[in-house]
Amino acid sequence: MVKQFEEETNTRAALVLDVSKSMDWSGSPERLTKLRYAEQVVAAIALLLIRQRDAVGLVRYDDRLRTVLPARARTMQWRRIVRSLEEPGAGSDSRMAEGVQQAAKLIRRPGIVILLSDLLVDQDQMEQSLRVARAAGHQVTVLHIMDPSELELDSRGEAIFYDPESTLEVTATVSDVRRAYSATVMHAIEEWRQRLAALGAGYEVIRTDSPFGVPLRRAFATRQRLP
Amino acid sequence: MNFLAPIWLGLIAAVAVPLFLHLLRRRIDIRREFPAARYLLRAEKENVRRLKLRNMLLMLLRTLALLFLALAAARPIAALLGSGHVPTALVVVVDNTMSTGAIVDGSPLLSRLKTVAQSVVSGAESNDQTWLVTADRAVTGGARNAVLDAIDRVEPLGGRGDLTGAITHAAGVALAAGLSTSTVVVLTDGQASQWPGDISLGGVRVVAYAPTGVAPYNRAVTMAEPRPARWSPKGTLLVGASGADSVTYRVTLGGRTTARGLLRGSDEQVVRLEPSERGWVAGAVDLAPDELRGDDERYFAVWVGDAPAVNVLPGAGLFVREAVDALVQSTLVTRGPGIEIAAVDEVTRLPALLIAPADPVRMGAANRNLERLGIPWRLGEVRRDETIARGEDVEGTPVRVRYPLRMSTGGAAPSDTLATASGEPWIVAGSGYVLVGSAMSAEASSLPVRAPFLPWLSSMLSEHLTSEGSSLLRAEPGAPIRLPAGITGFEGDSQVLAVGSQPTAPTRAGVYFLRRGDDRVGALVVNPEREESRLDRLSATELKGRLRADDVIIATDPADIPRHAFDASAQRPLQALLLLLALACLVGEMMIVRQAEPQGLRRAA
Numbered sequence: 105m106v107k108q109f110e111e112e113t114n115t116r117a118a119l120v121l122d123v124s125k126s127m128d129w130s131g132s133p134e135r136l137t138k139l140r141y142a143e144q145v146v147a148a149i150a151l152l153l154i155r156q157r158d159a160v161g162l163v164r165y166d167d168r169l170r171t172v173l174p175a176r177a178r179t180m181q182w183r184r185i186v187r188s189l190e191e192p193g194a195g196s197d198s199r200m201a202e203g204v205q206q207a208a209k210l211i212r213r214p215g216i217v218i219l220l221s222d223l224l225v226d227q228d229q230m231e232q233s234l235r236v237a238r239a240a241g242h243q244v245t246v247l248h249i250m251d252p253s254e255l256e257l258d259s260r261g262e263a264i265f266y267d268p269e270s271t272l273e274v275t276a277t278v279s280d281v282r283r284a285y286s287a288t289v290m291h292a293i294e295e296w297r298q299r300l301a302a303l304g305a306g307y308e309v310i311r312t313d314s315p316f317g318v319p320l321r322r323a324f325a326t327r328q329r330l331p
Numbered sequence: 332m333n334f335l336a337p338i339w340l341g342l343i344a345a346v347a348v349p350l351f352l353h354l355l356r357r358r359i360d361i362r363r364e365f366p367a368a369r370y371l372l373r374a375e376k377e378n379v380r381r382l383k384l385r386n387m388l389l390m391l392l393r394t395l396a397l398l399f400l401a402l403a404a405a406r407p408i409a410a411l412l413g414s415g416h417v418p419t420a421l422v423v424v425v426d427n428t429m430s431t432g433a434i435v436d437g438s439p440l441l442s443r444l445k446t447v448a449q450s451v452v453s454g455a456e457s458n459d460q461t462w463l464v465t466a467d468r469a470v471t472g473g474a475r476n477a478v479l480d481a482i483d484r485v486e487p488l489g490g491r492g493d494l495t496g497a498i499t500h501a502a503g504v505a506l507a508a509g510l511s512t513s514t515v516v517v518l519t520d521g522q523a524s525q526w527p528g529d530i531s532l533g534g535v536r537v538v539a540y541a542p543t544g545v546a547p548y549n550r551a552v553t554m555a556e557p558r559p560a561r562w563s564p565k566g567t568l569l570v571g572a573s574g575a576d577s578v579t580y581r582v583t584l585g586g587r588t589t590a591r592g593l594l595r596g597s598d599e600q601v602v603r604l605e606p607s608e609r610g611w612v613a614g615a616v617d618l619a620p621d622e623l624r625g626d627d628e629r630y631f632a633v634w635v636g637d638a639p640a641v642n643v644l645p646g647a648g649l650f651v652r653e654a655v656d657a658l659v660q661s662t663l664v665t666r667g668p669g670i671e672i673a674a675v676d677e678v679t680r681l682p683a684l685l686i687a688p689a690d691p692v693r694m695g696a697a698n699r700n701l702e703r704l705g706i707p708w709r710l711g712e713v714r715r716d717e718t719i720a721r722g723e724d725v726e727g728t729p730v731r732v733r734y735p736l737r738m739s740t741g742g743a744a745p746s747d748t749l750a751t752a753s754g755e756p757w758i759v760a761g762s763g764y765v766l767v768g769s770a771m772s773a774e775a776s777s778l779p780v781r782a783p784f785l786p787w788l789s790s791m792l793s794e795h796l797t798s799e800g801s802s803l804l805r806a807e808p809g810a811p812i813r814l815p816a817g818i819t820g821f822e823g824d825s826q827v828l829a830v831g832s833q834p835t836a837p838t839r840a841g842v843y844f845l846r847r848g849d850d851r852v853g854a855l856v857v858n859p860e861r862e863e864s865r866l867d868r869l870s871a872t873e874l875k876g877r878l879r880a881d882d883v884i885i886a887t888d889p890a891d892i893p894r895h896a897f898d899a900s901a902q903r904p905l906q907a908l909l910l911l912l913a914l915a916c917l918v919g920e921m922m923i924v925r926q927a928e929p930q931g932l933r934r935a936a
Contacts, residue, residue, distance in 0.1 A: 125366075126366035127366075129364060129366050222366060222367075224366055224367065224369065254365075254366070254367040254370075257371075259363065261361065262359045262361065263359060263361040263362065263363045264359060264361065264362045264363070265362075265363050265364075265365035265368045265371050266362060266363070266364060266365065266368060267365070267366060267368040267369065268364050268366060269366070272368050272369060272372065273368070274365075274368050274371045274372045274375065275359065276371055276375060279924060280382050280385065280386065281371060281374050281375055281378070281382065284374040284375070284377065284378035284381070284382070285370060285371055285374040287374070288370045288371075288373050288374040288377065289367070289370050292370060292373075
């Protein structure tokens with residue numbers, strides 16, 4: 105006779121939030137910035153995990169590590185996380201590799217690393233840091249936060265478009281490049297999806313003009329411990 | 332290529348606007364923060380060739396659209412493709428002379444001409460100007476519908492009209508319009524008698540329609556002449572008709588049929604009549620109707636009353652006395668104290684037929700008597716030279732001894748002189764007198780010994796020396812007339828037509844009594860010209876030879892006329908074509924621009 109057990113252990117999760125200047129942007133004053141939107145997502149995920157008695161930690165980074173909260177499963181942890189979200193950020197660079205590596209260190213045994221970023225970073229560097237996290241046995245999920253105006257150019261006329269985190273400036277007539285831009289963005293998203301899939305990481309695009317419940321459910325559908 | 336409004340070519344400078352904008356499109360001051368600028372840069376790099384091509388295409392389309400619009404505004408015409416026709420001053424001349432009333436193939440030819448005219452005018456566009464000119468030189472212009480209505484109202488004239496004058500007038504109207512093309516469309520039956528010679532029309536384009544085929548056979552009353560003009564009360568009527576075969580005729584007088592007869596060939600017949608009516612009486616001679624009804628009836632008028640009384644004095648001469656005897660016997664005159672016929676120095680009162688004395692010695696007494704009678708003429712020095720008289724009833728009469736007649740004051744009115752000899756007045760007439768410049772002897776002239784002497788004398792007595800029945804006028808329809816003083820209107824068909832400042836005969840044939848107040852004081856007989864009854868036509872080649880203009884097209888098929896009317900040279904307006912091209916450019920530009928417009932945000936995932 106064989107007796108079967110289902111062991112139930114608490115999960116340890118690290119939320120990695122990109123707070124660089126590019127995240128502090130919205131294509132419309134009627135919408136939240138990507139950062140504000142991502143912070144709400146972070147708070148929601150943290151609350152869910154803590155209610156399940158899972159341990160949650162937080163790493164915020166821009167051009168340096170801004171916040172590092174070790175994973176805890178206590179109720180006070182959520183308040184610490186929310187307070188940390190109000191700390192300054194908006195640096196002129198995204199040191200994503202450091203953030204992910206720090207998150208991987210926060211959880212000693214295999215857990216979950218959830219990255220929230222607009223992914224306006226070098227793809228190879230990011231892939232390398234995620235590969236390290238995966239090697240440590242962590243499950244990695246990337247939530248790609250995008251403003252609708254980044255998906256499709258919805259402005260008109262000619263302008264000089266500049267990147268707030270770099271010296272990059274592009275002069276363009278919106279009507280001329282609208283289609284090509286959309287195709288480029290879709291292509292980039294598909295690239296991210298394929299690269300992360302190859303690493304065994306989850307990937308989901310979340311638009312700041314839509315409720316984040318649906319993409320979160322999709323992103324964590326395989327995580328049975330999440331509702 | 333020519334331009335009707337070349338000033339608008341200045342708009343072509345507007346094509347520089349898209350070029351300028353294209354060159355300056357990168358000079359922009361608007362800066363927008365956009366974190367995903369890297370994707371924008373990538374998009375531009377990956378599509379740089381397509382974007383350049385698209386921008387070039389947009390610039391080209393915008394430039395072309397402006398170029399086409401500027402050219403269209405200048406209203407170009409060229410011998411290229413195009414729609415419509417060049418703006419045309421179009422004058423349609425409808426020949427509505429009497430001959431076009433002839434029935435051909437079951438309908439009047441005029442109605443066919445009107446149908447062609449309407450189809451021509453219907454082809455006019457807003458840039459065209461149209462007029463209608465009829466053979467009486469009446470002009471109707473204005474809106475196309477007004478001209479169409481005028482064509483619908485055209486009726487055949489009662490006579491010959493003035494077709495060549497109408498065509499010349501039409502050419503003047505067309506040229507005066509100042510449009511790029513002046514076209515005169517002539518719709519005629521090609522009646523040969525209407526085209527006696529060439530018509531010079533200057534720089535207009537002429538499109539003429541003349542029907543082919545043989546003209547219909549036509550018989551016409553050519554003669555309905557009362558002799559003398561004043562019946563007392565007997566008289567004769569000279570009747571004649573055209574045509575080679577026999578035809579029956581009927582004479583009506585005062586509305587009653589008074590005689591019938593048969594005319595053989597083109598003979599003339601004398602019909603003796605003695606009407607019971609008195610005063611002015613209207614009559615007509617008519618034939619059985621044929622294809623041209625307008626000339627199957629010819630009108631006349633006669634004054635019926637007592638014969639004038641004549642008193643012949645000894646100085647009148649033997650020939651005059653015997654002629655008067657003959658007139659008395661035929662009851663055309665009576666003897667009495669009415670009209671004196673005598674030598675000039677014998678006449679005691681007017682009315683009188685005054686004859687120059689045979690003896691030049693009496694010339695002084697004769698002139699004194701003329702002065703006493705209030706006659707403005709005087710006898711000049713006697714001339715003894717053989718010459719020929721010119722004048723109605725005395726044409727060709729040799730004159731050997733004569734007194735040239737001279738006015739004592741001022742010049743003579745042309746109508747006062749009835750005959751001349753060597754260009755000098757020989758027989759003159761005025762109120763109550765007729766003065767002859769030669770004695771009535773065989774030595775002085777051949778007049779008293781020639782056959783026309785008796786009718787001449789009768790005519791002088793009844794038409795010039797009798798107050799009643801002397802006001803008989805004859806005219807063609809619509810022709811200008813000279814009325815006796817005091818005439819207030821024409822009475823015809825129970826209507827009285829007012830007399831204008833420049834009186835013309837009514838356009839319909841008939842007898843019109845002259846009214847002075849409520850009194851009938853004369854008659855106006857309106858009959859068509861005899862040559863209008865000859866319907867033989869010119870060939871198309873002959874007709875073309877008559878018309879002298881820049882371009883003459885003769886069409887024998889009425890369906891060709893509307894096409895030729897606006898086919899002024901090979902040049903056509905390109906305005907519509909250019910507008911279409913500009914529209915196509917703008918539509919193309921819009922489609923290219925709209926391709927880049929957002930079609931709803933696409934889900935990234």
